[in-house]
Amino acid sequence: MYFSFIGLIVPIFFIVIFGIFIFTAVKGIGQWHSNNQQPVLTVAAKVVSKRTNVSRHNHTNDNNIHSTADTTYYATFEVESGDRMEFHISGKEYGKLAEGDIGKLTFQGTRYQNFERIKTSYEE
Structure with missing residues (x-):
């Protein structure tokens, strides 16, 4: 039971971290593009x-x-x-x-x- 829980949490943790990284990168690129249009x-x-x-x-x-x-x-x-x-x-x-x-x-x-x-x- 414990190992199946860890097996579920670890991938979710990495997906969330990767998602935050992607979100931050996209937001930064969007701000850069917006500034260039001003x-x-x-x-x-x-x-x-x-x-x-x-x-x-x-x-x-x-x-x-x-x-x-x-x-x-x-x-x-x-x-x-x-x-x-x-x-x-x-x-x-x-x-x-x-x-x-x-x-x-x-x-x-x-x-x-x-x-x-x-x-x-x-x-x-």
């Missing part, structure tokens, strides 16, 4: 917030624990209409931006392309 827009915007997401991973190898961390960077921009958009940006771009900066935001769909600063947050 026009590249440049609009006046203000940097209203920045945030990071740090993911930590522990790896055990020959009785040694090795830890790594990955940081994902985000910036939120507010456009003239009052709408806010959050974009995934590079660490280099994250370091260049300051909350309150005003400039021209260039994006395509959900894809961040550039922010050209016109006025820094320190200028009145």
Whole structure:
């Protein structure tokens, strides 16, 4: 009885994992295609917030624990209409931006392309 239960659960587990992998891949390809269909827009915007997401991973190898961390960077921009958009940006771009900066935001769909600063947050 126990072995027949395991024999049933293991294939279902792998099918679910494979299904999640396929779903994630199709969703990513769909977003990429959707972004490519959108026009590249440049609009006046203000940097209203920045945030990071740090993911930590522990790896055990020959009785040694090795830890790594990955940081994902985000910036939120507010456009003239009052709408806010959050974009995934590079660490280099994250370091260049300051909350309150005003400039021209260039994006395509959900894809961040550039922010050209016109006025820094320190200028009145």
